[in-house]
Amino acid sequence: MDLLLPYDALVLLSFGGPESAEEVMPFLRRVTAGRGIPDDRLEAVAHHYHLMGGRSPINDQNRALLDALHAELRRRGIAVPLLWGNRNSEPFLVDTLREAHEHGMRRVLVLTTSAYASYSSCRQYREDIAEAVATLADEGRTIVADKIRQYATHPSFARTNARLVTDAVRAAGQPDDALLRVAFVTHSIPVGMDDTSGPGDGEGNLYWHQHDELSHVILDEAGITLDRNLTGSLVFCSRSGPPSQPWLEPDVNDYLEGIAKDGVTDVVVAPIGFISDHMEVRYDLDVEAAETAERLGLRMTRVPTVGVDPEFVSGLVDLTEERAAEAREEPVDHPAWPGEAMPSTCRPGCCPNLRVAKSAACGTD
Numbered sequence: 001m002d003l004l005l006p007y008d009a010l011v012l013l014s015f016g017g018p019e020s021a022e023e024v025m026p027f028l029r030r031v032t033a034g035r036g037i038p039d040d041r042l043e044a045v046a047h048h049y050h051l052m053g054g055r056s057p058i059n060d061q062n063r064a065l066l067d068a069l070h071a072e073l074r075r076r077g078i079a080v081p082l083l084w085g086n087r088n089s090e091p092f093l094v095d096t097l098r099e100a101h102e103h104g105m106r107r108v109l110v111l112t113t114s115a116y117a118s119y120s121s122c123r124q125y126r127e128d129i130a131e132a133v134a135t136l137a138d139e140g141r142t143i144v145a146d147k148i149r150q151y152a153t154h155p156s157f158a159r160t161n162a163r164l165v166t167d168a169v170r171a172a173g174q175p176d177d178a179l180l181r182v183a184f185v186t187h188s189i190p191v192g193m194d195d196t197s198g199p200g201d202g203e204g205n206l207y208w209h210q211h212d213e214l215s216h217v218i219l220d221e222a223g224i225t226l227d228r229n230l231t232g233s234l235v236f237c238s239r240s241g242p243p244s245q246p247w248l249e250p251d252v253n254d255y256l257e258g259i260a261k262d263g264v265t266d267v268v269v270a271p272i273g274f275i276s277d278h279m280e281v282r283y284d285l286d287v288e289a290a291e292t293a294e295r296l297g298l299r300m301t302r303v304p305t306v307g308v309d310p311e312f313v314s315g316l317v318d319l320t321e322e323r324a325a326e327a328r329e330e331p332v333d334h335p336a337w338p339g340e341a342m343p344s345t346c347r348p349g350c351c352p353n354l355r356v357a358k359s360a361a362c363g364t365d
């Protein structure tokens, strides 16, 4: 069996979520601390969790992803330990890393459950890694954490999403291109956060751009496979923040209103912004958007997220091998489609924290 040298472990790092009604408010307070989220929004989101019995599906989805990663690593003969930590709920990253250190591990590779550029999807994870590493340093434990590159532009992510959308369009059973739309959905973020997303060389809007580019190649691929002329749009869900602050639009529900007015009858909803069917998908799409569609008389087909799809999981394991080769300073390819490979070590000032200066791991700043 090979190892994933120089790494002593692979750590899955996720957002986290509550697993019981009592955990909902502490979780929400942790997530929104210092983020300026209005109380009525917090109450609404707490209600979404309570509708699901206080249990977010995200932790079970991560357990399934860990099993799938474990199986693929073993299939390739890689015997690296696989650990799991969250940013906002147990098991907390700092506890996972402390236990790793107790077991003699000194350098770990982190894989996050977030694919794109932006402060929320990349730097915030890096800040939390830095904080965990600093806490352990205060305890006299030195541990180094590297990270695989953001994988929104890894070909396995695009290919898996393209296949899932193709299958869903086929299943929707509306043969008339003019009556069908594909809505590519991602998490809305503040416009200012999108404007500053990217490597920090002045371009910005990389969050929006990566989603937009991926939507286009998926439409092309599905169109070619099905021999159809498909149309669609990038739309957003889960807006938070005060009404005075602009966030990316259109909201998925407003988009549905618009296409219904245009006489469209069928919508395929593809949550390409997320890698598993967590609350944003289960509530904001499967409950809220589904109700909007029903009210408008639109037939809605929801595309699954990449989840534990073998092609996606295999791509993630490719990325861990790629990062390990980089760390060993061996020549290595960085396959990317569509667009460019993101660096595994972020540049200074990329996807900045617009509120407070905080140190972030896995970067050159």
Ligand SMILES: CC1=C(CCC(=O)O)c2cc3nc(cc4[nH]c(cc5[nH]c(cc1n2)c(C)c5CCC(=O)O)c(CCC(=O)O)c4C)C(CCC(=O)O)=C3C
Pocket (backbone or CB within 6 Å): 015, 016, 017, 018, 028, 031, 032, 035, 037, 041, 042, 045, 056, 057, 058, 113, 114, 115, 118, 120, 121, 187, 188, 189, 190, 238, 239, 240, 241, 273, 278, 279, 280
């Ligand atoms: C880009 C992005 C992703 C995708 C990348 C990634 O996956 O990380 C994501 C994922 C997630 N977001 C999640 C939950 C929440 N996000 C919130 C708030 C916010 N999200 C933001 C952005 C994102 N969020 C932003 C800009 C805010 C405003 C506050 C701030 O500026 O930080 C709030 C507070 C209440 C509210 O306002 O909604 C909650 C509860 C869960 C867990 C779901 C579950 O339990 O199944 C997951 C996977």
Ligand SMILES: [Fe+2]
Pocket (backbone or CB within 6 Å): 187
């Ligand atoms: Fe969020």
